[in-house]
Amino acid sequence: MFGAFFVVLAASYAAGYSFPDCVNGPLANTTVCSTSADPITRAKALIAMFNTTELIANTDNGSPGVPRLGLPAYNWWSEALHGVASSPGVSFAPSGQFSFATSFPEPILMSAAFDDEMIKAVATVISTEVRAFNNAGRAGLDAFTPNINPFRDPRWGRGQETPGEDPFRIAQYVFNLIDGLQGGIDPPQFKIAADCKHFAGYDVEDWEGNLRFAFNAIISPQDLSEFYLPPFQSCVRDAKVASVMCSYNAVNGIPSCGDTYLLQTILRDYWGFDQNRWVTSDCDAISNFIDHKFVSDLPHAAAAGIKAGTDIDCGSTYGNNLGAALNMSLVNVSDISAALTRQYTSLVRLGYFDPAASQPYRQLGWADVNTPTAQNLAYQIAVEGVVLLKNDGTLPLSSSIKKLAFIGPWANATKQMQGNYQGIAPFLISPFEAAQTAGFSATLTPGTAINSSTTSGFAAAIAAAQAADAIVYAGGIDDSIEAEAMDRDTITWPGNQLDLVTELAGLGKPLVVMQFGGGQVDDVALKNNSKVNAILWGGYPGQSGGKAIMDIVAGKVSPAGRLPVTQYPANYVDAVPMTDMSVRPSSTNPGRTYKWLTSTPTYEFGLGLSFTTFSLSFSGSPSTSYSIQSLVSAGGSSAHLDLAPFDTFSVAVHNTGTVTSDFVSLLFVKTTAGPAPFPNKELISYVRTKGIDAGQTATARLPVTLGSIARVDANGSAWLFPGDYTLMVDVPTAITHNFQLTGNKAQITNWPAAPA
Ligand SMILES: *[C@@H]1O[C@H](CO)[C@@H](O)[C@H](O)[C@H]1NC(C)=O
Numbered sequence: 001m002f003g004a005f006f007v008v009l010a011a012s013y014a015a016g017y018s019f020p021d022c023v024n025g026p027l028a029n030t031t032v033c034s035t036s037a038d039p040i041t042r043a044k045a046l047i048a049m050f051n052t053t054e055l056i057a058n059t060d061n062g063s064p065g066v067p068r069l070g071l072p073a074y075n076w077w078s079e080a081l082h083g084v085a086s087s088p089g090v091s092f093a094p095s096g097q098f099s100f101a102t103s104f105p106e107p108i109l110m111s112a113a114f115d116d117e118m119i120k121a122v123a124t125v126i127s128t129e130v131r132a133f134n135n136a137g138r139a140g141l142d143a144f145t146p147n148i149n150p151f152r153d154p155r156w157g158r159g160q161e162t163p164g165e166d167p168f169r170i171a172q173y174v175f176n177l178i179d180g181l182q183g184g185i186d187p188p189q190f191k192i193a194a195d196c197k198h199f200a201g202y203d204v205e206d207w208e209g210n211l212r213f214a215f216n217a218i219i220s221p222q223d224l225s226e227f228y229l230p231p232f233q234s235c236v237r238d239a240k241v242a243s244v245m246c247s248y249n250a251v252n253g254i255p256s257c258g259d260t261y262l263l264q265t266i267l268r269d270y271w272g273f274d275q276n277r278w279v280t281s282d283c284d285a286i287s288n289f290i291d292h293k294f295v296s297d298l299p300h301a302a303a304a305g306i307k308a309g310t311d312i313d314c315g316s317t318y319g320n321n322l323g324a325a326l327n328m329s330l331v332n333v334s335d336i337s338a339a340l341t342r343q344y345t346s347l348v349r350l351g352y353f354d355p356a357a358s359q360p361y362r363q364l365g366w367a368d369v370n371t372p373t374a375q376n377l378a379y380q381i382a383v384e385g386v387v388l389l390k391n392d393g394t395l396p397l398s399s400s401i402k403k404l405a406f407i408g409p410w411a412n413a414t415k416q417m418q419g420n421y422q423g424i425a426p427f428l429i430s431p432f433e434a435a436q437t438a439g440f441s442a443t444l445t446p447g448t449a450i451n452s453s454t455t456s457g458f459a460a461a462i463a464a465a466q467a468a469d470a471i472v473y474a475g476g477i478d479d480s481i482e483a484e485a486m487d488r489d490t491i492t493w494p495g496n497q498l499d500l501v502t503e504l505a506g507l508g509k510p511l512v513v514m515q516f517g518g519g520q521v522d523d524v525a526l527k528n529n530s531k532v533n534a535i536l537w538g539g540y541p542g543q544s545g546g547k548a549i550m551d552i553v554a555g556k557v558s559p560a561g562r563l564p565v566t567q568y569p570a571n572y573v574d575a576v577p578m579t580d581m582s583v584r585p586s587s588t589n590p591g592r593t594y595k596w597l598t599s600t601p602t603y604e605f606g607l608g609l610s611f612t613t614f615s616l617s618f619s620g621s622p623s624t625s626y627s628i629q630s631l632v633s634a635g636g637s638s639a640h641l642d643l644a645p646f647d648t649f650s651v652a653v654h655n656t657g658t659v660t661s662d663f664v665s666l667l668f669v670k671t672t673a674g675p676a677p678f679p680n681k682e683l684i685s686y687v688r689t690k691g692i693d694a695g696q697t698a699t700a701r702l703p704v705t706l707g708s709i710a711r712v713d714a715n716g717s718a719w720l721f722p723g724d725y726t727l728m729v730d731v732p733t734a735i736t737h738n739f740q741l742t743g744n745k746a747q748i749t750n751w752p753a754a755p756a
């Protein structure tokens with residue numbers, strides 16, 4: 001069989017996957033194969049058949065299974081951040097079927113679309129394709145995705161993997177993503193098992209020698225509850241993710257994968273991560289306990305990890321050391337069985353032990369990969385995410401412009417457009433190719449590299465620019481500058497690129513800058529130069545990224561994406577060490593993200609221009625006063641008071657310009673109620689309204705929860721505080737509405753305290 005042949009070929013670098021034989025194999029007629037039993041009972045019955053050697057062997061991500069029971073090998077480490085991705089658990093075929101999968105933009109650009117229905121649709125395609133790969137033996141049923149650490153510091157090497165800096169935005173993104181990946185909110189049968197990472201406080205790779213493997217993040221309960229963990233709460237408590245990955249770093253002195261406060265008190269006791277869900281370590285994080293000086297040897301590391309609640313070791317520390325740990329009585333067999341039961345319960349819920357006929361996903365195959373629907377979604381989410389940062393009217397290009405000079409290191413970008421944690425794309429449309437397809441006469445003269453000390457290519461680029469009607473400079477940074485294991489020291493444009501853009505600007509032709517990369521570099525020189533006519537940010541836009549950004553340049557689509565991160569001035573990096581985890585401003589910290597920044601950003605979080613104009617007004621007459629006690633008693637029936645409704649605001653969005661456009665309504669709140677210091681403002685609701693025609697008025701409904709209006713005290717608990725509040729819509733603020741909360745302050749969450 002064709003498929004089987006490639007599975008064998010791929011075996012040297014990835015596990016081939018198969019299902020246990022519950023009909024004729026040794027497990028037939030055992031409880032694990034009984035579809036009428038509940039998942040935990042089924043998993044327990046399986047684990048009870050393992051002897052101690054078999055138990056220990058299956059604690060690492062590369063599980064050998066148990067051959068005598070017909071339990072196949074399984075690699076828990078597959079990746080699917082923005083499409084099926086190359087990883088130890090995934091193997092693409094060298095050609096033909098399963099040699100590619102849909103490649104969506106990096107999350108930072110998908111987040112910029114502020115379109116949660118689209119996030120769910122994208123995740124639904126990704127889980128379908130993972131399933132199709134699994135049915136061909138080429139991917140696992142779980143994926144170590146998504147990365148939901150807030151993008152706290154612009155130097156972070158992995159910001160492109162995240163939905164940005166705002167915990168509320170990330171919380172909504174991840175809820176919708178998990179819904180699409182897992183096939184619903186906690187369905188009886190998982191489509192795939194997702195994994196929210198990296199829990200917790202992880203966002204330093206290697207900054208001035210501070211390595212992620214040994215970094216101790218000092219985080220206050222207030223920042224932990226309010227900034228670092230809301231995305232995880234949404235993922236775990238509300239979207240009911242199947243698994244969580246603990247991080248390399250320590251939080252307040254204890255490595256995450258050995259921290260019972262994080263893994264038991266918060267994760268399992270407070271958020272209800274139950275016994276059919278598992279925790280994996282980041283890869284080799286258990287052995288990094290030694291780097292943290294948390295334990296002195298690997299058997300103690302393995303025992304500490306298992307006992308704290310890290311069920312799977314991505315690595316080999318458990319497999320190699322739990323035997324010795326047992327002998328030293330550091331753990332017992334029940335501790336190991338409990339961990340394995342959690343992980344195999346997940347496989348039960350993935351239908352691993354069920355007859356193919358009773359399984360909704362077993363028939364998915366190659367015909368379900370990169371379908372026209374998937375291709376359209378990859379284009380649509382990219383075009384929705386692109387952010388127009390500056391425009392003097394040059395965009396969209398006038399129809400008299402026929403000849404474009406493409407210059408810069410991203411002009412003919414193909415693989416670059418995928419960023420990291422990528423798979424193999426079916427095709428990659430560069431901006432240059434897209435321009436040609438769109439009917440422009442285009443030349444390609446890169447002129448310079450991402451970061452280079454030579455100007456030898458400038459002359460050819462200038463000559464090409466002189467011969468064109470308009471110049472498209474496509475540059476910025478890429479994953480040679482921002483990547484896993486690397487943080488940046490500067491957030492400036494590489495000087496060679498800035499020099500070339502400045503020379504091109506001097507020509508006086510229409511000049512459009514397409515800026516790529518996940519982290520923002522400081523655009524101030526381009527912003528201030530009136531001869532740089534327009535700036536578009538395109539992140540890592542995926543397989544159809546070039547077409548998406550060119551369709552905006554040519555005016556086929558009006559841009560409506562919004563920056564999901566702050567673009568800081570270059571000197572921000574001199575004002576605060578990356579290792580200072582505090583988000584609130586102090587004498588040694590200018591504050592982090594749009595909420596707390598005390599200096600002026602180059603481009604603000606939430607900014608994004610359009611080709612049309614909008615006027616906004618609140619519909620109806622929003623209330624000017626709310627009684628705290630009435631809100632709390634009305635919310636009393638909610639399972640979680642923070643999710644109980646506060647109010648829903650309606651904004652009339654009137655397109656006063658001349659072209660059809662989407663519009664993202666961003667609703668913020670500002671207050672001086674509750675504990676000081678006070679944030680500049682906080683995002684509390686948003687919605688993307690599609691296709692508002694010129695002259696038309698659409699209504700944006702903006703629901704707000706009690707949790708969004710609440711503020712968090714020094715111990716991490718949220719309260720409703722009486723006082724004055726202002727709603728602010730859009731960036732920059734277009735309309736405001738004032739209201740008061742009256743009555744006595746009321747506590748709506750009770751954050752668990754860390755052990756003294
Ligand atoms: C499972 O049980 C059925 C019914 O008792 C029996 O016919 C079948 O042979 C059993 N299969 C195996 C593999 O033991």
Ligand SMILES: *[C@@H]1O[C@H](CO)[C@@H](O)[C@H](O)[C@H]1NC(C)=O
Nearest residue numbers: 050051052053054066067068
């Ligand atoms: C456990 O089972 C394996 C076969 O899977 C066997 O090789 C090994 O000897 C058994 N070990 C013990 C301690 O029984």
Ligand SMILES: *[C@@H]1O[C@H](CO)[C@@H](O)[C@H](O)[C@H]1NC(C)=O
Nearest residue numbers: 320321322323324325326327
């Ligand atoms: C554990 O102890 C047993 C009995 O003393 C010994 O046979 C075995 O090799 C030890 N295992 C490890 C991993 O140290």
Ligand SMILES: *[C@@H]1O[C@H](CO)[C@@H](O)[C@H](O)[C@H]1NC(C)=O
Nearest residue numbers: 306307330331332333334335
């Ligand atoms: C194993 O150790 C756990 C603590 O990690 C303890 O609660 C449990 O009772 C022990 N089980 C056995 C069978 O000794």
Ligand SMILES: *[C@@H]1O[C@H](CO)[C@@H](O)[C@H](O)[C@H]1NC(C)=O
Nearest residue numbers: 412413414415430432433444
């Ligand atoms: C653009 O990139 C593609 C893919 O890497 C390459 O095949 C092509 O030759 C490049 N075009 C030019 C004009 O360099």
Ligand SMILES: *[C@@H]1O[C@H](CO)[C@@H](O)[C@H](O)[C@H]1NC(C)=O
Nearest residue numbers: 451452481490492493494495
């Ligand atoms: C470009 O490379 C130089 C020399 O390696 C380095 O000092 C500089 O930081 C780099 N610039 C960027 C923006 O990464």
Ligand SMILES: *[C@@H]1O[C@H](CO)[C@@H](O)[C@H](O)[C@H]1NC(C)=O
Nearest residue numbers: 523524525526527528529569
């Ligand atoms: C950019 O322009 C602003 C506003 O005019 C000015 O305050 C700032 O100093 C300028 N920055 C640079 C780097 O030119």
Ligand SMILES: *[C@@H]1O[C@H](CO)[C@@H](O)[C@H](O)[C@H]1NC(C)=O
Nearest residue numbers: 675712713714715716717753
């Ligand atoms: C925080 O908790 C401590 C210990 O329980 C308590 O004394 C203090 O009042 C609490 N602080 C706030 C702001 O609630």
